[in-house]
Amino acid sequence: MEGGVRITRMSREVATRVDESLGATGRVHSVFERAINLEWPDGRLLALHGPGPLLSPFAAAVDHVGPLRSLRVGIPVTIEPRGLVAGAVVLTSRQAEVIECSVEASRYLAEPPPRHLLDWRGRHSSSLDSASGVSARALLAAGIRQHDVTRLIAGAEALLGLGEGLTPSGDDCLVGALAVLHYVDGAWLRRPGPPVLEPITQAARERTTAVGHEFVRHAIDGRFSEPVLAVLRAVSPDDHRQAVSCLLRLGATSGADTLSGMRLACRSLAA
Amino acid sequence: MALATLVRRGSYHDSVTLLNLARALRVWPSVREVAVVMGTPANRDLLARASLLTAEAATATANDLVVVVDADSAAIAEDAAASVESRLVERALRRGDRRGGRPRTVASAARRMPEANLALISVPGAFAALEARRALRAGLHVMLFSDNVSLDDELALKRLAIERDLLLMGPDCGTAYVGGVPLGFANVVPRGPVGIVAASGTGLQQVAALLAGLGHGISHAIGVGGRDMGAAVGGLMTLSGLDLLGRDPATEIIIVIGKPPAPEVAERVQSRLRAIGKPAVVCLLGAGLSEGTEASITTVATLEAAALAANATLTKSAWRPRAFSEPDARRRIAEARRELAPGQASVLGLYAGGTLAHESLLILEPLLGPVSSNLVDRPGSQGLAGHRVLDLGADEFTVGRAHPMLNPTARVEAIREASGRSELAVLLLDVVLGHGAADDPAGDLADAIQTMRAQARGAGLGLAVVATVVGTSGDPQGLAAQIARLESVGAWVLPSNAQAARAAACIAGGEPVLDSLLGRSRARS
Numbered sequence: 001m002e003g004g005v006r007i008t009r010m011s012r013e014v015a016t017r018v019d020e021s022l023g024a025t026g027r028v029h030s031v032f033e034r035a036i037n038l039e040w041p042d043g044r045l046l047a048l049h050g051p052g053p054l055l056s057p058f059a060a061a062v063d064h065v066g067p068l069r070s071l072r073v074g075i076p077v078t079i080e081p082r083g084l085v086a087g088a089v090v091l092t093s094r095q096a097e098v099i100e101c102s103v104e105a106s107r108y109l110a111e112p113p114p115r116h117l118l119d120w121r122g123r124h125s126s127s128l129d130s131a132s133g134v135s136a137r138a139l140l141a142a143g144i145r146q147h148d149v150t151r152l153i154a155g156a157e158a159l160l161g162l163g164e165g166l167t168p169s170g171d172d173c174l175v176g177a178l179a180v181l182h183y184v185d186g187a188w189l190r191r192p193g194p195p196v197l198e199p200i201t202q203a204a205r206e207r208t209t210a211v212g213h214e215f216v217r218h219a220i221d222g223r224f225s226e227p228v229l230a231v232l233r234a235v236s237p238d239d240h241r242q243a244v245s246c247l248l249r250l251g252a253t254s255g256a257d258t259l260s261g262m263r264l265a266c267r268s269l270a271a
Numbered sequence: 272m273a274l275a276t277l278v279r280r281g282s283y284h285d286s287v288t289l290l291n292l293a294r295a296l297r298v299w300p301s302v303r304e305v306a307v308v309m310g311t312p313a314n315r316d317l318l319a320r321a322s323l324l325t326a327e328a329a330t331a332t333a334n335d336l337v338v339v340v341d342a343d344s345a346a347i348a349e350d351a352a353a354s355v356e357s358r359l360v361e362r363a364l365r366r367g368d369r370r371g372g373r374p375r376t377v378a379s380a381a382r383r384m385p386e387a388n389l390a391l392i393s394v395p396g397a398f399a400a401l402e403a404r405r406a407l408r409a410g411l412h413v414m415l416f417s418d419n420v421s422l423d424d425e426l427a428l429k430r431l432a433i434e435r436d437l438l439l440m441g442p443d444c445g446t447a448y449v450g451g452v453p454l455g456f457a458n459v460v461p462r463g464p465v466g467i468v469a470a471s472g473t474g475l476q477q478v479a480a481l482l483a484g485l486g487h488g489i490s491h492a493i494g495v496g497g498r499d500m501g502a503a504v505g506g507l508m509t510l511s512g513l514d515l516l517g518r519d520p521a522t523e524i525i526i527v528i529g530k531p532p533a534p535e536v537a538e539r540v541q542s543r544l545r546a547i548g549k550p551a552v553v554c555l556l557g558a559g560l561s562e563g564t565e566a567s568i569t570t571v572a573t574l575e576a577a578a579l580a581a582n583a584t585l586t587k588s589a590w591r592p593r594a595f596s597e598p599d600a601r602r603r604i605a606e607a608r609r610e611l612a613p614g615q616a617s618v619l620g621l622y623a624g625g626t627l628a629h630e631s632l633l634i635l636e637p638l639l640g641p642v643s644s645n646l647v648d649r650p651g652s653q654g655l656a657g658h659r660v661l662d663l664g665a666d667e668f669t670v671g672r673a674h675p676m677l678n679p680t681a682r683v684e685a686i687r688e689a690s691g692r693s694e695l696a697v698l699l700l701d702v703v704l705g706h707g708a709a710d711d712p713a714g715d716l717a718d719a720i721q722t723m724r725a726q727a728r729g730a731g732l733g734l735a736v737v738a739t740v741v742g743t744s745g746d747p748q749g750l751a752a753q754i755a756r757l758e759s760v761g762a763w764v765l766p767s768n769a770q771a772a773r774a775a776a777c778i779a780g781g782e783p784v785l786d787s788l789l790g791r792s793r794a795r796s
Binding site for chain 1: 283284285286287289290293307308309311312313314316317320333334
C-alpha cells in the first residue's frame with residue numbers, strides 16, 4: 001500500500017493524544033530529512049521519526065520515513081479511527097509499543113546524582129561559552145546548589161533560546177539540567193512555596209523556538225527522550241558509555257549540550 | 272566590516288543543516304564572521320554583543336532563521352548570505368519535500384505531480400531514449416541530460432516531440448531555464464525578456480550570466496543538444512524553440528547560441544527569425560565570422576558580444592564592442608609580460624566548459640597562430656609544444672570520473688603536468704559556478720595554481736594565470752568570493768571568456784597582438 005506507515009513505538013503522551021483526540025485536525029509543522037513535526041490546534045507538537053529510541057517525549061517512531069518526506073508543510077493531519085491521516089499517508093498505531101518517558105516511572109526514591117556524569121569530559125557548543133552562556137549557566141548552577149529559586153529561574157530564562165540549532169543550545173542545556181533535577185530532587189521542584197517551574201514555562205513560550213518550547217514544556221513536567229532517560233538509568237560503566245554515546249549522536253550539538261546541562265546539575269547537587 | 276543579512280521567516284531546519292551552513296560560509300575567503308541562528312531574544316542579544324545585529328536581524332522572531340555574514344566587502348557578504356538561500360532551496364528540492372517525494376519512474380512521478388509538464392532525464396545513455404519516449408508519451412516536455420544517445424534515437428525522439436507539440440531538449444543538454452526554473456548546470460539569474468535557444472551548455476551559461484550582470488533576465492532558455500543544428504537532425508528543436516519563444520509574450524529578444532550549423536539549417540534559422548520578427552542575436556561560434564546587423568538580426572562572433580548586443584537592443588543604446596572592459600588592461604598585460612623570461616610565449620588553456628574552450632580557440636588562433644586542441648580534428652592538433660587549448664570535459668578526460676565542473680582532478684593533474692614547460696607564458700582557465708557545479712571550484716584549483724607559479728619562480732620564470740568566472744552574485748558559490756579566491760593566488764580574472772582569451776593572447780604575443788586588438792577595437796567603436 002503506497003503511503004502506508006506503521007507506528008512501532010510512541011510515547012505515552014502521543015498515545016494519549018491519538019486515543020483521546022479522534023477527529024482532531026492538525027497540520028504538518030516542519031519536515032526534515034529524517035523526521036517531521038505535526039502541530040495540533042492547542043499548539044503542541046508531535047514528532048515522527050524513523051525506527052529506534054524515541055528522540056523526544058512527544059515522538060513516535062515509524063517503520064520507514066520515506067513516505068513522510070512527501071508531506072508538505074501546512075497540509076492537514078487528521079486523527080481518524082484508522083490512524084493519523086496526512087495527505088496520501090496513513091500512519092497506523094494499533095500495534096505500537098507505548099513508552100513511558102517520565103523520569104518518575106523509572107526512578108526510585110532518593111536517587112543519588114548519576115556520578116558518571118561528573119566525569120564526562122565532552123565539549124558543549126560554543127554559545128554556552130559566550131558571556132551570556134557562562135553567566136546563565138553560573139546562575140542556574142547556583143540556583144540548583146543553594147535551592148535559590150530566583151537564581152535558578154534567572155539562569156533558565158537566560159539559557160532559553162540561546163545559541164545554535166532549531167532547539168537552541170541553551171534549551172538543550174536546560175533540559176539536561178531539569179532531567180537530573182527531576183531524577184534526584186523532584187520533590188523540591190514541586191514543593192509548596194515560590195513556584196520554580198511555572199515561570200520557566202512562561203519564559204519558554206516567549207523566548208525560544210516552537211520546537212525548543214515543546215522540549216522544555218515536557219522537561220518541566222519531567223518527561224524526556226529515551227536517550228536522556230538511558231543516561232540517567234545507566235548502572236554499569238558499559239551502560240554509561242553506551243548511553244552517553246547514543247545521546248551524543250543527537251543533532252549537531254544537541255546531545256553534547258544536553259549532557260553539559262546534566263553534568264552542571266550533577267556537579268551543583270554534589271557540591 | 273560589511274554585514275549582510277538573510278532572514279527566513281518560519282523556517283525550520285535541523286541543527287546539522289544549520290551547522291553545515293555556518294561551516295561552509297566560514298571557509299569563504301574574506302568572510303570574517305558568520306552567525307546562523309534562530310532569531311530568539313537571547314540570540315539577538317548575542318548578535319548585538321558581537322556587533323552583528325543588523326536592522327533586519329533585529330526584526331526576527333524565535334521561529335525565524337537568521338543568517339548574518341561579516342566580510343571584507345559588501346559584495347562578498349551579500350553573496351555569502353544569498354548562497355544560504357540557494358543551498359536551502361537546493362536541499363529542499365533534493366529532499367523532495369515540495370511535492371511528490373522521490374518517485375522511481377517517470378510515470379509515478381507524473382502521477383504524483385499531475386500539474387508537472389517537464390521531465391528531466393539523466394540516466395545512462397542506453398536507457399535514456401526509452402525513458403524520454405515514455406515521458407513524451409505521457410505529455411511531458413523532456414530535458415535529456417544523458418549523453419551517448421544515438422543519432423537515430425535523437426531524430427526519432429525529436430519527431431515524436433514535434434508530433435505532440437512538445438520540446439525534446441538534448442540529448443547531452445546540460446543547461447536550460449524553463450519558466451524561470453534553472454535545470455541542470457545553471458546560474459542563478461533573474462527572469463526577464465531574453466529568450467535563448469542554445470546548442471551549448473556553457474555558452475548559454477556565459478551569456479545568461481553576463482546578461483544578469485547587465486541587469487537582464489531570461490524568459491526561457493532552451494537547450495537543443497550539440498547535434499541539433501547539424502545536417503542530420505536539421506535543426507528540428509532549434510526551430511521548435513524559436514517558434515515557442517516567438518509566441519511567448521514575455522520574450523522580447525531571442526538569442527541563438529551554437530557552433531556553425533549546416534548551411535541549410537543556417538538558412539532555416541535565419542528565415543524563421545525573420546518570420547518571427549522579434550529582435551534577434553545569432554552567435555554561432557565559427558572561424559571567420561563577420562559581425563553586423565541585418566534587419567532585426569545581429570550576428571556576433573563571441574558569447575560576450577551576444578550579451579552586449581542584446582543589452583544594446585533592450586536598452587536602445589549603441590553596441591560598442593571592446594577588447595577589454597577594464598581600463599588598465601594594457602598596464603596589467605605589460606606587468607605580466609615583464610615577469611616572463613625570454614622564450615616564454617605559449618598559452619595553455621585548460622577548460623571545464625567545452626564551448627568556452629572552443630571560443631578561446633577561435634580567438635587565439637588569428638592572434639597567435641596555430642593552437643593544438645582536442646576540439647579540432649586535424650594533424651598535429653594533439654601536440655604538446657606551442658599553444659594549446661584543452662576541453663577537459665570531453666569524453667577522453669571523463670572516463671571513470673565526473674565532469675571537471677564537478678571534479679577538479681583532471682584539471683589539477685593537467686596543471687601539474689604543465690608545470691615543467693619552460694616555454695609556457697600563460698595558463699588560461701574557466702571557472703563555472705551555479706547550481707550543479709562544484710561547491711568551491713576556484714578553491715579546488717587555487718593550490719595547484721599557487722604551486723605552479725612558485726615552481727616557475729623557482730626556475731627563474733614567470734607565469735601569468737588568466738581566468739574568467741562564469742557566474743552571478745546569486746550563485747551558491749558566490750561570484751565575488753570565487754573571484755577573490757583566484758586573485759588571492761595571483762590570477763587575473765576577467766569579466767568574460769572572450770576577454771580572458773584576448774588577455775592571454777596579448778601576454779603571450781606581446782605588443783603586436785595588443786596593438787592589433789586595441790587598434791581594431793578603437794576603429795569599431
